[in-house]
Amino acid sequence: MIHIQELSxxxxxPTGQVTALDxxxxxxxxxxxxxxxxxxxxxxxxxxLSLLGLIEPPxxxxxxxxxxxxxxxxxxxxxxxxxxxxxxxxxxxxxxxVLNPVMPVGRQVTEPLRxxxxxxxxxxxxxxxxxxxxxxxxxxxxxxxxxxLSGGMRQRVLLAMALxxxxxxxxxxxxxxxxxxxxxxxxxxxxxELQQSLGxxxxxxxxxxxxxxxxxxxxxxxxxxxxxxxxxxASLFRSxxxxxxxxxxNAATDLxxxxxxxxxxxxxxxxxxxSCGEAGVSDEVYGSDHSGCLFxxxxxQSRISCREKPPMLQMIEEQHLVACHQGGLQKVLVGRxxxxxxxxxxxxxxxxxxxxxxxRHGETTALVGPSGSGKSTLAxxxxxxxxxxxxxxxxxGEPLKGREAARREQGIQLVLQDPFSALxxxxxxxxxxxxxxxxxxxxxxxTQEKRLVDAMKALGLRADESFLNRYCSSLSGGQCQRVxxxxxxxxxxxxxxxxxxxxxLDVSTQANMLRLLKGLQNSQGFTLLLVTHDLNLARKxxxxxxVLSQGNLVEEGTAHEVLVxx
Numbered sequence: 001m002i003h004i005q006e007l008s009x010x011x012x013x014p015t016g017q018v019t020a021l022d023x024x025x026x027x028x029x030x031x032x033x034x035x036x037x038x039x040x041x042x043x044x045x046x047x048x049l050s051l052l053g054l055i056e057p058p059x060x061x062x063x064x065x066x067x068x069x070x071x072x073x074x075x076x077x078x079x080x081x082x083x084x085x086x087x088x089x090x091x092x093x094x095x096x097x098v099l100n101p102v103m104p105v106g107r108q109v110t111e112p113l114r115x116x117x118x119x120x121x122x123x124x125x126x127x128x129x130x131x132x133x134x135x136x137x138x139x140x141x142x143x144x145x146x147x148x149l150s151g152g153m154r155q156r157v158l159l160a161m162a163l164x165x166x167x168x169x170x171x172x173x174x175x176x177x178x179x180x181x182x183x184x185x186x187x188x189x190x191x192x193e194l195q196q197s198l199g200x201x202x203x204x205x206x207x208x209x210x211x212x213x214x215x216x217x218x219x220x221x222x223x224x225x226x227x228x229x230x231x232x233x234a235s236l237f238r239s240x241x242x243x244x245x246x247x248x249x250n251a252a253t254d255l256x257x258x259x260x261x262x263x264x265x266x267x268x269x270x271x272x273x274x275s276c277g278e279a280g281v282s283d284e285v286y287g288s289d290h291s292g293c294l295f296x297x298x299x300x301q302s303r304i305s306c307r308e309k310p311p312m313l314q315m316i317e318e319q320h321l322v323a324c325h326q327g328g329l330q331k332v333l334v335g336r337x338x339x340x341x342x343x344x345x346x347x348x349x350x351x352x353x354x355x356x357x358x359x360r361h362g363e364t365t366a367l368v369g370p371s372g373s374g375k376s377t378l379a380x381x382x383x384x385x386x387x388x389x390x391x392x393x394x395x396x397g398e399p400l401k402g403r404e405a406a407r408r409e410q411g412i413q414l415v416l417q418d419p420f421s422a423l424x425x426x427x428x429x430x431x432x433x434x435x436x437x438x439x440x441x442x443x444x445x446x447t448q449e450k451r452l453v454d455a456m457k458a459l460g461l462r463a464d465e466s467f468l469n470r471y472c473s474s475l476s477g478g479q480c481q482r483v484x485x486x487x488x489x490x491x492x493x494x495x496x497x498x499x500x501x502x503x504x505l506d507v508s509t510q511a512n513m514l515r516l517l518k519g520l521q522n523s524q525g526f527t528l529l530l531v532t533h534d535l536n537l538a539r540k541x542x543x544x545x546x547v548l549s550q551g552n553l554v555e556e557g558t559a560h561e562v563l564v565x566x
Contacts, residue, residue: 106142
């Protein structure tokens with residue numbers, strides 16, 4: 001076992017001290033394959049270098065890396081030489097920069113053996129050929145120079161060098177980042193075969209999340225030098241719990257090639273809330289310097305308390321740790337055993353049988369099913385527009401009664417399918433958008449006007465007087481639907497329920513509408529429930545899918561599980 005305890009790394013630079021790792025704690029088992037992921041600058045390579053004792057003064061390493069030999073940070077130079085290559089070896093990222101351009105690759109491959117074991121020249125030549133063959137290279141390449149090899153071949157040379165002394169641990173830093181798709185998969189296949197035959201454990205550092213998913217058993221997610229999530233790989237990819245991990249996965253085209261690409265915003269446009277979830281001062285007013293969570297400004301569910309101290313990794317389920325004051329992505333809206341029936345003369349129609357579901361902060365959930373399956377009924381129940389016969393609704397941890405969440409700021413808003421019937425023809429655009437603020441007495445007149453203008457601009461609508469004074473009856477279908485969404489957005493909802501909002505629009509307007517809505521969700525961080533019968537739309541937009549049929553919930557899971565794997 002290797003126990004990393006409170007490991008911190010600071011680099012001394014001309015502009016000051018830079019923290020690369022901040023109090024990282026991790027235990028690496030002898031037969032485990034670990035993946036380490038995170039954005040550039042998150043500390044991945046610094047972690048790899050520290051495990052080999054390659055960070056030297058004037059840079060500072062504190063904490064412990066406890067091995068069977070003792071604390072690696074206290075090793076002598078001789079102990080470090082024995083540790084490197086024999087116990088743990090590192091495959092560097094840029095082969096062309098790492099390899100000596102004036103030395104044949106066969107000689108470079110055996111360099112660790114010559115340094116640690118002092119083998120003869122005859123043995124060196126034989127070992128060079130053996131190692132090159134081991135990683136899938138023909139032996140005649142031993143006399144070639146690095147520039148004469150392809151990128152994939154050079155990466156295999158580095159792998160052969162790392163395996164020369166048969167280490168117990170292999171650390172690979174972005175080994176496939178510069179390879180084409182064919183070389184990439186061939187390299188991974190070779191790596192898997194070598195691990196099965198040689199039995200080494202592995203730490204794989206990569207920004208390619210499909211590599212992490214394919215090759216590892218456990219995964220660590222780093223952000224700003226801190227560990228934010230740690231879990232078995234299969235569990236993590238099925239249900240990421242930290243908002244950063246979820247955003248990282250959504251930004252990965254290799255994980256979900258059929259979904260639209262959304263990066264993690266540099267700042268979520270929202271008000272900060274207090275510990276009770278009530279609106280507080282804005283992030284701008286509160287200031288940018290704080291000692292709390294580094295992901296604060298980009299998080300969909302941050303509160304003022306998140307700025308007060310950094311979150312520590314805490315277990316939320318077996319083997320799954322998350323560094324979040326909220327315990328990871330929270331279930332912002334939960335429906336428990338909701339049912340609804342209607343009396344049609346002497347007949348009782350069960351529109352929805354007892355159904356339970358949840359929505360998580362910042363996610364897009366699609367509620368799919370054929371017409372008459374109960375989708376709109378369930379949407380109306382969750383929004384508080386329809387009263388349930390049985391069951392309860394929990395919003396941000398509190399039981400919900402009636403339409404109270406629809407009436408308050410940062411509550412729940414419902415956008416209906418037919419924009420023409422949703423907006424009064426007697427109202428102007430200004431009156432329609434401002435109506436919920438005025439009815440519920442939210443904000444001063446100036447605040448209301450600012451929200452009006454912001455919402456119109458966000459939805460690509462004109463905010464000049466001539467448009468604002470037009471009656472809703474004079475608008476096109478696409479304009480009407482945008483005004484209906486603007487009417488919801490001025491309430492700054494935590495949950496937006498969109499009930500078949502593209503059903504009455506042409507395909508071009510549909511695409512523009514959904515791109516706008518997803519863009520707004522990405523920048524503002526609200527949770528989106530998309531009610532639709534269109535499976536292709538759900539595949540394109542949703543993180544999770546709930547399937548209704550004849551008033552029953554028949555399937556649920558991630559979009560990939562429901563629409564690709566099933």
